[in-house]
Amino acid sequence: MPGAGGSEPARFVVDESSFDFRGLTEDRLTDAMDEFSDTLDGLRGTYTVSVSPWWFDAECADGRDLHDVLYEGGTPKAGRDARLRMATLMDRCPPWDPDLPGLPDEVTMKGEESHLALSVGYAWWHAGNQRHVGCLVFPVPGRRGWHLVSAAGPKTAGPTERELYFLAGAHELPEFWRSLFVRENVREHDFIVRAREAFPGLDFAESLTFRKFDGGYGQMRDWVIHVLTVVNDHFSEALAMHSGMAANIQAELGRHGLTLSPESTNTRSKARIMRQRDVPHEGEVYRCEWHAKQEPNRNRVHFSLPDPRLGGRILIGIFVDHLDTE
Numbered sequence: 001m002p003g004a005g006g007s008e009p010a011r012f013v014v015d016e017s018s019f020d021f022r023g024l025t026e027d028r029l030t031d032a033m034d035e036f037s038d039t040l041d042g043l044r045g046t047y048t049v050s051v052s053p054w055w056f057d058a059e060c061a062d063g064r065d066l067h068d069v070l071y072e073g074g075t076p077k078a079g080r081d082a083r084l085r086m087a088t089l090m091d092r093c094p095p096w097d098p099d100l101p102g103l104p105d106e107v108t109m110k111g112e113e114s115h116l117a118l119s120v121g122y123a124w125w126h127a128g129n130q131r132h133v134g135c136l137v138f139p140v141p142g143r144r145g146w147h148l149v150s151a152a153g154p155k156t157a158g159p160t161e162r163e164l165y166f167l168a169g170a171h172e173l174p175e176f177w178r179s180l181f182v183r184e185n186v187r188e189h190d191f192i193v194r195a196r197e198a199f200p201g202l203d204f205a206e207s208l209t210f211r212k213f214d215g216g217y218g219q220m221r222d223w224v225i226h227v228l229t230v231v232n233d234h235f236s237e238a239l240a241m242h243s244g245m246a247a248n249i250q251a252e253l254g255r256h257g258l259t260l261s262p263e264s265t266n267t268r269s270k271a272r273i274m275r276q277r278d279v280p281h282e283g284e285v286y287r288c289e290w291h292a293k294q295e296p297n298r299n300r301v302h303f304s305l306p307d308p309r310l311g312g313r314i315l316i317g318i319f320v321d322h323l324d325t326e
Contacts, residue, residue: 009126010050011133012043013096015166016058017117018137019066021076030079035139035169037086042170044093049136052118053095096122104151108159109143120164124151127162132183134176139168145175174198174232181225188217199232202303203310205281205317213299214321220299224319227292227301230258231314235290236306260292267325276324277302279317284309288317297322 021029043049052058056067061076068074070087096119104121108114123133137143143166150159163183165176177198180186186194192204210217210224230253242248246262253260267273268289277289279302286309288302302318 009131009133010048010094010096012047012049012136013119013123013133014040014049014051014055014090014093015117015119015135015137016052016055016066017115017120018135018140018142018166019058019060020138020140020142021060021064021069021078022062024076024140026077026079029076030082032139033078033082033086036136037082037089039139039169040086040089040093040136043136044089049093050096050119050122051090051093052122053098054118055090100125102153104153106151108150110148120149121151123164124149124162125153127164128153128160130184132165132176132180134173135164135166137166137168142166144168144172146179174200178225178229181221186221188221191217191221195228199228201232201236201313202228203281203313203315205279205286205315207279208316208319210319212318212320215299220294220319223294223299224301227258228316230256231292231301231303231316235303235314236312239305258292260290262289262291264325270326273324273326277318279304279315281315281317286315286317288315291318 024032040049056065056070058066060066060069064074064076069076069078070083073080073083100122103125105116105118106114107117107120107124120135123135126133146163146165148161149164150161152159165179167173167176177194181194181198188210191210192208195202195204210220213220234253234256235249238249238252242252250261263274263277274287274289277287279286279288286304286307288304290305291300291302293300298321300318300320300322301316302320302323304315304317306312306314
């Protein structure tokens with residue numbers, strides 16, 4: 001399980017300082033609790049999500065803490081099932097280690113005063129050690145994505161800014177994982193594992209290797225990430241929008257700075273050559289004819305069409321300098 005086990009800290013924490021229930025009607029608060037619980041439950045199915053050992057003491061309304069609202073049914077009011085489910089899920093999350101040396105209690109974000117945010121301080125501490133911990137927030141208007149957070153620790157000469165990632169829904173996870181390729185300088189042997197998290201619309205052949213490119217991993221990684229981003233986010237939509245017309249698809253995706261195409265009619269006419277584009281994967285064979293090009297005659301990423309055998313995902317089948325065309 002990513003972010004679990006061994007000595008690794010959790011990859012996600014619940015930001016208890018985001019539980020601001022002020023001004024929410026009972027129906028709106030109930031819906032927000034259900035939405036938060038759905039996201040937390042989904043995250044916990046794959047990752048370890050930690051909480052502050054004192055999360056239930058966090059103030060969620062003037063003079064009211066989470067324990068009052070979730071367990072006692074105090075104001076602000078919310079539906080009984082929603083608040084008890086949220087309390088149960090929070091109780092099942094392991095607490096993070098409060099004995100890490102130099103954990104800050106208070107943090108400051110741009111445009112805000114310094115405030116108590118223990119789990120954000122925990123994430124800030126780990127960011128200083130080149131490990132990014134995502135902060136799950138309550139789904140009310142507020143911070144999302146990467147934000148600068150300032151705090152002070154024993155190894156800092158006064159307040160130090162570090163970027164942290166805040167999310168409220170599972171749809172925000174790919175941006176987090178994609179950013180970590182550079183932020184954590186993901187190593188070659190970890191690339192495909194991370195790519196599966198960062199690009200949920202893709203699958204990856206077991207035979208993929210950066211060593212078949214003209215250029216090493218350090219030279220090729222960022223371009224490959226760009227290719228995977230565009231293919232994951234836009235290829236299926238462009239394919240449907242343009243009814244499979246290759247020239248129109250090429251123009252559409254060219255707007256995202258990517259040069260790609262299927263094989264030419266001449267290459268397609270050669271069965272032996274086309275078999276180089278056939279990729280075995282999990283007992284099936286997929287034709288990976290479409291390809292992104294780094295340069296006209298150098299470096300290709302070959303991929304399949306969306307395939308029902310993969311649940312509609314696209315197989316990234318070949319990393320290569322160039323396949324035969326003659």
